[in-house]
Amino acid sequence: xxxxxxxxxxxxxxxxxxxxxxxxxxxxxxxxxxxxxxxxxxxxxxxxxxxxxxxxxxxxxxxxxxxxxxxxxxxxxxxxxxxxxxxxxxxxxxxxxxxxxxxxxxxxxxxxxxx
Amino acid sequence: xxxxxxxxxxxxxxxxxxxxxxxxxxxxxxxxxxxxxxxxxxxxxxxxxxxxxxxxxxxxxxxxxxxxxxxxxxxxxxxxxxxxxxxxxxxxxxxxxxxxxxxxxxxxxxxx
Numbered sequence: 001x002x003x004x005x006x007x008x009x010x011x012x013x014x015x016x017x018x019x020x021x022x023x024x025x026x027x028x029x030x031x032x033x034x035x036x037x038x039x040x041x042x043x044x045x046x047x048x049x050x051x052x053x054x055x056x057x058x059x060x061x062x063x064x065x066x067x068x069x070x071x072x073x074x075x076x077x078x079x080x081x082x083x084x085x086x087x088x089x090x091x092x093x094x095x096x097x098x099x100x101x102x103x104x105x106x107x108x109x110x111x112x113x114x115x
Numbered sequence: 116x117x118x119x120x121x122x123x124x125x126x127x128x129x130x131x132x133x134x135x136x137x138x139x140x141x142x143x144x145x146x147x148x149x150x151x152x153x154x155x156x157x158x159x160x161x162x163x164x165x166x167x168x169x170x171x172x173x174x175x176x177x178x179x180x181x182x183x184x185x186x187x188x189x190x191x192x193x194x195x196x197x198x199x200x201x202x203x204x205x206x207x208x209x210x211x212x213x214x215x216x217x218x219x220x221x222x223x224x225x226x227x
Contacts, residue, residue: 091158
């Protein structure tokens with residue numbers, strides 16, 4: 001089956017620093033990947049759609065200059081949280097699918113804590 | 116109106132019983148429907164997908180789709196304590212590599 005790998009699984013950083021999260025499709029190529037954020041006891045919130053070779057599409061209310069997305073290859077998308085603040089602390093999850101007909105597979109998620 | 120609606124629960128069922136999880140969606144042209152299971156602190160795991168009206172069975176899980184009523188459900192037979200999790204209904208409104216809309220999720224508790 002489709003495997004999506006996400007790293008790191010957990011990161012603690014200081015306010016004002018930047019954090020990069022990687023999402024890789026291990027056994028398939030992904031022209032499109034999705035980045036979600038989930039706060040405790042809340043549902044998934046789509047942040048942006050990552051498109052290989054082109055700019056990401058951000059959802060309303062998501063700051064593109066703060067959450068930088070790079071999808072430089074067919075197997076790798078990265079999300080960089082720039083100038084992180086405590087309110088950015090959350091669970092960040094990526095997803096992708098090998099075909100347009102099947103459900104999306106999620107990475108294991110990254111729990112970000114900004115202190 | 117929310118695009119995908121679920122009762123947040125919790126839904127409590129005794130071990131061995133059938134758990135019935137329901138979901139409604141607003142976009143009548145939606146193409147694909149999915150059920151994900153999410154354990155606390157973990158990312159969602161795809162457990163069922165359904166694309167046409169009727170039932171689809173996979174082990175103890177049965178997904179049911181009624182496009183006329185814009186309704187999709189998930190039945191879990193012989194519920195086990197390990198099934199205790201939040202179940203997310205997801206809808207792909209347009210097909211293709213489009214963003215999937217998730218419901219808020221229903222928390223299921225299986226009581227031993």
